[in-house]
Amino acid sequence: MRFQEDKNILEAMKYIRRQNELYYNRTGRKKLAMITTYGCQMNVHDSEKLRGMLNYMGYADTENKENADLIIYNTCCVREHAEERVYGNVGALYSLKQERPDLIIGICGCMMQQEGMAENVARRFPFVDIIFGTHNLHSFPELLLKALQSNNTVVEILNDDRNIVEGVPINRAKGVSAWVTIMYGCNNFCSYCIVPHVRGREKSRSREDILSEIRDIARNGYKEITLLGQNVNSYGKDLHGNYLFSDLLVDIDKIEGIDRVRFMTSHPKDLSDELIKAMASCKKVCEHLHLPVQSGSNNILSKMNRKYTREQYLDLIARVRKSVPDIAITTDIIVGFPGETEQDFQDTLDLVRTVKFDSAFTFMYSPRQGTRAAKMKDQIDKDVKKQRLNELLEVQNFITGQKNSVFKNRIVEVLVEGTSKNDPNCLSGRTRTNKLVNFKGSPELIGKLAHVKVTNPKCWTLEGEAISEEV
Numbered sequence: 478m479r480f481q482e483d484k485n486i487l488e489a490m491k492y493i494r495r496q497n498e499l500y501y502n503r504t505g506r507k508k509l510a511m512i513t514t515y516g517c518q519m520n521v522h523d524s525e526k527l528r529g530m531l532n533y534m535g536y537a538d539t540e541n542k543e544n545a546d547l548i549i550y551n552t553c554c555v556r557e558h559a560e561e562r563v564y565g566n567v568g569a570l571y572s573l574k575q576e577r578p579d580l581i582i583g584i585c586g587c588m589m590q591q592e593g594m595a596e597n598v599a600r601r602f603p604f605v606d607i608i609f610g611t612h613n614l615h616s617f618p619e620l621l622l623k624a625l626q627s628n629n630t631v632v633e634i635l636n637d638d639r640n641i642v643e644g645v646p647i648n649r650a651k652g653v654s655a656w657v658t659i660m661y662g663c664n665n666f667c668s669y670c671i672v673p674h675v676r677g678r679e680k681s682r683s684r685e686d687i688l689s690e691i692r693d694i695a696r697n698g699y700k701e702i703t704l705l706g707q708n709v710n711s712y713g714k715d716l717h718g719n720y721l722f723s724d725l726l727v728d729i730d731k732i733e734g735i736d737r738v739r740f741m742t743s744h745p746k747d748l749s750d751e752l753i754k755a756m757a758s759c760k761k762v763c764e765h766l767h768l769p770v771q772s773g774s775n776n777i778l779s780k781m782n783r784k785y786t787r788e789q790y791l792d793l794i795a796r797v798r799k800s801v802p803d804i805a806i807t808t809d810i811i812v813g814f815p816g817e818t819e820q821d822f823q824d825t826l827d828l829v830r831t832v833k834f835d836s837a838f839t840f841m842y843s844p845r846q847g848t849r850a851a852k853m854k855d856q857i858d859k860d861v862k863k864q865r866l867n868e869l870l871e872v873q874n875f876i877t878g879q880k881n882s883v884f885k886n887r888i889v890e891v892l893v894e895g896t897s898k899n900d901p902n903c904l905s906g907r908t909r910t911n912k913l914v915n916f917k918g919s920p921e922l923i924g925k926l927a928h929v930k931v932t933n934p935k936c937w938t939l940e941g942e943a944i945s946e947e948v
């Protein structure tokens with residue numbers, strides 16, 4: 478279904494836009510919207526769509542809730558911490574809403590998609606105006622119109638039996654990189670993960686829609702794209718099954734104007750030989766693979782329902798490295814999963830030392846309501862989890878430092894994103910292997926590829942100086 482074909486949504490957008498124009502004519506001030514995003518890149522990209530719709534309706538962006546006319550929290554339920562922050566932040570808006578009853582407050586995203594959550598939030602925070610989930614993001618204009626015309630909380634949570642809605646306006650973050658969602662949902666049901674429960678089953682976008690979006694991104698000057706999905710490796714299996722992720726990479730590789738292609742997240746069980754071949758042969762596909770292993774123990778992998786063994790994972794890494802030499806491999810690891818023994822944890826450390834990941838996102842297991850693992854016996858004591866996490870971090874940091882040290886005096890290709898966050902006199906960008914490089918060079922390099930000589934490799938970043946203008 479195409480967004481532009483839904484008459485109700487289009488009418489709602491036009492109506493709100495007209496009202497906002499009249500407001501501007503009266504006051505000389507544009508209405509302002511603030512979006513706060515929690516969680517993963519999928520959510521960040523969803524917020525780009527919300528911003529696209531809001532801009533079309535005449536709202537300008539603000540990062541300041543004091544002057545915002547509309548505030549949206551795009552929530553995440555993957556980590557407990559993010560949920561607590563949402564509650565805190567929404568609660569803190571109460572006094573603002575008292576002062577300015579016209580302020581519109583919305584909450585959306587996967588936290589709202591959890592069973593009973595939307596009703597719970599509506600009860601706890603009755604001053605919230607709109608609550609919606611992940612499957613009806615595109616209906617936001619209609620819900621906003623209802624909220625503007627009503628004094629009650631508008632709640633609409635749909636299940637995932639709907640088709641993908643194409644053509645939602647997107648206001649992408651400025652810069653060199655753009656996100657492109659290629660599929661939604663996940664079929665894997667890892668026992669600790671809430672995603673399949675809130676994002677639904679796998680749904681792939683059509684080849685034509687994806688390629689046309691990327692051509693458009695290229696025309697708008699972006700140099701790098703990151704293909705997004707909970708499990709991009711299984712792209713296409715829900716369509717006809719004869720056009721898969723490897724085929725998509727080959728087609729994207731031909732698009733003029735894009736220099737680099739990245740993708741995330743990959744599931745080891747779906748990383749096929751065809752995909753490895755495509756990664757090796759497609760010049761624009763970067764030499765970086767994020768391949769979450771989660772644990773190095775077969776016992777824990779089985780309890781996690783990951784559907785591969787440590788031996789299969791190690792074999793996969795060997796095959797990837799054989800086909801794509803010098804590829805950077807990063808991962809996610811959970812420590813303290815229910816029933817994890819000291820031996821299981823040692824198996825994880827052993828796997829980390831064997832693979833030598835370039836870096837790892839490491840987490841202490843925390844139960845998510847609604848998942849199988851939350852009901853498992855033998856939950857691990859928090860102190861034990863902390864101790865294991867620290868031990869793991871120490872091992873991984875040492876490896877990351879070692880891996881970065883070999884870059885000393887090497888010349889790397891950097892896509893220059895802007896000035897460094899820590900030093901405005903330095904530029905910042907990433908190598909094809911996704912290493913962050915801060916370096917001295919002309920600001921004219923921003924947005925371009927540059928050659929940089931690494932002078933000081935550190936644990937988290939490489940420091941250097943530009944040795945050539947544009948590559």
Ligand code: SF4
Nearest residue numbers: 663666667670672707
């Ligand atoms: S692959 Fe597993 S961890 Fe990843 S989104 Fe799906 S269920 Fe969650």
